[in-house]
Amino acid sequence: MKPKRFALTAATAASIAMVLAACSPASDNGGGDESSSGDKTTVTFRLWDDVAAPAYEDSFAEFEKQNDNIEVNVDVVPWSEYWSRIPLDINSGDMADVFLVNSSNVAQYADNGSLINVSEAIGDDHDEWEQSVVDLYTRDGSLWGVPQLWDSIALFYNQDLVDAAGIDVEDLTWAPGAGDGDTLLPALQQLTTDSNGNTADSADFDASSVDTYGLNAQADMQAMYLPWLAENGAQFQNEDTDEFAFASEEGVESFGYLIDLINEYNVAPSAADTNTNGDLSRDLFNQGKLALFQSGPYSLPQIAEGATDINWGIAPMIEGPEGRVGTVHGVVAVGNANTENEDATIEVMKWLGSAEGQAPLADQGISFPGAVDAQQGYVDYWDEQGVDVTPFIEAAKGDTARPPVGPAVDAGTNAYTPPLADLFLGSDDLAKGLQDAQDAGNAAME
Structure with a gap:
């Protein structure tokens, strides 16, 4: 849809991965003394x-x-x-x-x-x-x-791009290793084009000159890897101890799929860019250079204001092996x-x-x-x-994955995030890299 109008009065709710920055100076009023x-x-x-x-x-x-x-x-x-x-x-x-x-x-x-x-x-x-x-x-x-x-999380989509590629945005499912039942990778390959108009599944596709990407497969906890883990039966944190637990076999499969979209299939923006600019994918979507953008309503004001030259809509989030599992x-x-x-x-x-x-x-x-x-x-x-x-x-009413919790989880998240983000650049040993990141996070919470 192309919004009819947009009044710049909206702001976004805070979360672990995305927070609202406030620029007003703090007042000197405290609340401890009765006034x-x-x-x-x-x-x-x-x-x-x-x-x-x-x-x-x-x-x-x-x-x-x-x-x-x-x-x-x-x-x-x-x-x-x-x-x-x-x-x-x-x-x-x-x-x-x-x-x-x-x-x-x-x-x-x-x-x-x-x-x-x-x-x-x-x-x-x-x-x-x-x-x-x-x-x-x-x-x-x-x-x-x-x-x-x-x-919660849903899928922003470029109506013209998905229509041209014949993609049904409500029928996108990923499977480990892009195996049986995977409809997402073929769709993203059709949606990703180089400067000559070649799609990513073409022998003539030039990965060094991508004009339009398929999806924001970046190191985004709330919108991407938390749902990806949950949709594959993996845990982000142990539900009993709150220790990080994402380096499981299922976790390796989940992260591996996202990382391969970037580095093997070239259907997502480079992690070298998204690691340093978390808003890059949203900006590419606004410019018509990203077909699918999985995110939350915290991105809605910026998209409504910035994507005025494209037709766009909002669909259910991408489905995984265990269905759609979002993050609220x-x-x-x-x-x-x-x-x-x-x-x-x-x-x-x-x-x-x-x-x-x-x-x-x-x-x-x-x-x-x-x-x-x-x-x-x-x-x-x-x-x-x-x-x-x-x-x-609808996403909030469905199955959801628990965001980070615990008295020291901030310290743990700060410790594991840099090495985890580096893995999105491509890794020869993803399992070891995830284990190292997990160990760093858990050590910081001790």
């Missing part, structure tokens, strides 16, 4: 995205109308310093009363007693929340955050267990968990809201732009 304005109690809400902040401002304006004894201050801290400031501010007593976190960072604060137990403070008396996000932030039988935003990641609002404004803080958290409180996030196209009854607003926003976001909703 008041007249008879009002002031609650501070911290986030990292200065584009989503106005939607939260609108939400809190309505909250304050309904709760005239509570005032909410929105504190935007840039992503570049967001996570380093949290432990410092918790220790100093300057932490906000309510703040956003992702799944990589919640466990350590839940485990050390820094967060309000949502199961105890709010219980079951709330609007329905997206269950996959609830599951992601449930630890030791308790929920530690109020679902705010979520995203979410962001939650957590409460500071050391707040001196506990009652007011819990009231703000209840509001943030309501469909009414999340309506501005949906209606302004920020992201899928965590409150199920607010999600139609996001659907309607994009429908007005001529974009059908249904595949993302």
